[in-house]
Amino acid sequence: MIDLSVHDRGPQHLRVREFYLGRQPILDRNQALFGYELLFRNAPVGPAQVTDGLTATAAVIAHAAQLGMEKTVGEAQGFVNVDASVIMSDIFPFLPREKVVLEISNGMAATPAVVDRVRALVDHGFSFALDDVTGETEAVQALLPLVEYVKMDMRNIAPSSLSKLAPRFRQEKKKLVAEKVETREEFKHGLDLGFDYFQGYYFSKPVIMSGKKLSPSQLAVMELMTLVTSDADNPQIERAIKRDVSLALNLLRLVNTPAVGARQRIDSLSQAVTILGRRQLQRWLQIMLYAEPSKRGQSMTPLLMLATTRGRLLELLAAKLRPSQRERADIAFTVGIMSLMDTLFGMQMGEILEQIPVGDEVRDALLHRGGFYGDLLKLVECIERIEDMDCHILPTLRDLAMSTEELLELEMAAFEWSDNVVRYAL
Incomplete structure (x- = not known):
């Protein structure tokens, strides 16, 4: 059994004011909105640094509990990054499990305790994604049966590896998410490889057409x-x-x-x-x-x-x-x-x-x-x-x-x- 009770040391007392919030859209194959990855950065720390996983994710959850996840993602799904410290913590009562996907951080050690905890959370209705997958590591092999989504960075993995991994994960009935999709060509390549979802801002880049006429x-x-x-x-x-x-x-x-x-x-x-x-x-x-x-x-x-x-x-x-x-x-x-x-x-x-x-x-x-x-x-x-x-x-x-x-x-x-x-x- 997993304890989802609220503990006194929960995140509701954290000061959320220290964080920036960013939303990155995740689109389906028809380019319709499916979800957002919620990105939090700690303002005073300096450029491109993230606080420890528990603090950052606790801030997401505290703010979602206070204002409602629907204000942040609407009817879409919210993808939130978690690491081992978050997975082993007691903050899950604050998460609307039907609205969020928990992204397991790249490089996290899949210890037996972590795998057991993920399995228990899945049994309680939580969904997981493996983030920034570049190969079939021991951690990926241990966690793959428990996750619903596999995310791969289109710019951080060799095309040859991408062409091999995508069919492999599709065989396992995993939903594939292509990250860092910034051009129409990358989107088309992901479609050809069978990716289900696409994260990035390629859709907001103008495609200039000479002689274009308005409808x-x-x-x-x-x-x-x-x-x-x-x-x-x-x-x-x-x-x-x-x-x-x-x-x-x-x-x-x-x-x-x-x-x-x-x-x-x-x-x-x-x-x-x-x-x-x-x-x-x-x-x-x-x-x-x-x-x-x-x-x-x-x-x-x-x-x-x-x-x-x-x-x-x-x-x-x-x-x-x-x-x-x-x-x-x-x-x-x-x-x-x-x-x-x-x-x-x-x-x-x-x-x-x-x-x-x-x-x-x-x-x-x-x-x-x-x-x-x-x-x-x-x-x-x-x-x-x-x-x-x-x-x-x-x-x-x-x-x-x-x-x-x-x-x-x-x-x-x-x-x-x-x-x-x-x-x-x-």
């Missing part, structure tokens, strides 16, 4: 955005929306999401335009640009999730740093969500900005990462790629006079808001 529905949204940001009157905007029935229905569904926070249900386009105001209406049109490909059968959920999270986090950061300048927060949201439009459209950002009128500050942020909004965008991009860029986060926070605890709270709020939006947008 009719994207053009309709862009034209409407131009009307909204100009001096067009409300009846003119309403008429433009009504010309596209699908656009009108999708807009009404979006503006009734809890993320809008409207006190009453919005049942007409006239209400939507009047109640929301121009800036809010522009926001939902920007979101619709990312949602539209999914409605045509393309899996753009990860890009939609990333764009809405970026937009909301930039908005919350600007509101925190410039509380008396509400317009700053609105502009920051636009910068965040527009920062991925080159990927969305397969066009150079400069070409996009010729079609969408923006101010000089927004243009400088999007093209050069310059100015106040550019600094916020760079910070958020570093958080997204926390494994490689965490050394840049603390200096930026110091420049912005913001604590890691404040940043973590804003991140959690952005994650939850984005998850709500995406559920209604698709």
Whole structure:
């Protein structure tokens, strides 16, 4: 039997404020969102260092227990790193076993006690993954029967070894996860080898196509955005929306999401335009640009999730740093969500900005990462790629006079808001 009771020395009293949080998306073979690996870094320690496994994982669990795992990963699975000290600890009562996959650290000694403990946890409904597998070591052989997932780094293993190991683990009915997938070619190679899931940001890299034309529905949204940001009157905007029935229905569904926070249900386009105001209406049109490909059968959920999270986090950061300048927060949201439009459209950002009128500050942020909004965008991009860029986060926070605890709270709020939006947008 395994003791899952709560002990006094559990992680609920730990100070989580010392940690950065990063989420790395994990996609399935159709490029739909499956899960996130949750990455925690200890801010004061210095570049690219992680605290001992128990402390880092305890911070994950303490925060999940306090705020709810659904705020961090939504409906996706959360992958959390563990080592021997975590596996042998008493922190498992804090973990929602149906929402998490425990990643066994690379190089961990598979002692008989550890193997027995993993087996007991599996019997109690916990799922495990072997992380950064490069060969069939003794530890891999001992733990393989107990794990559900095997993760392999696409850049840390020879192609010949990868070609041999993938079929071997598939024979054992293991789900294969390719890590560090940063290009479309690596994604295609993983597909060919039979990988089930893909972790990395290849989907957010723009694939520039010369002569690329926007779809009719994207053009309709862009034209409407131009009307909204100009001096067009409300009846003119309403008429433009009504010309596209699908656009009108999708807009009404979006503006009734809890993320809008409207006190009453919005049942007409006239209400939507009047109640929301121009800036809010522009926001939902920007979101619709990312949602539209999914409605045509393309899996753009990860890009939609990333764009809405970026937009909301930039908005919350600007509101925190410039509380008396509400317009700053609105502009920051636009910068965040527009920062991925080159990927969305397969066009150079400069070409996009010729079609969408923006101010000089927004243009400088999007093209050069310059100015106040550019600094916020760079910070958020570093958080997204926390494994490689965490050394840049603390200096930026110091420049912005913001604590890691404040940043973590804003991140959690952005994650939850984005998850709500995406559920209604698709």
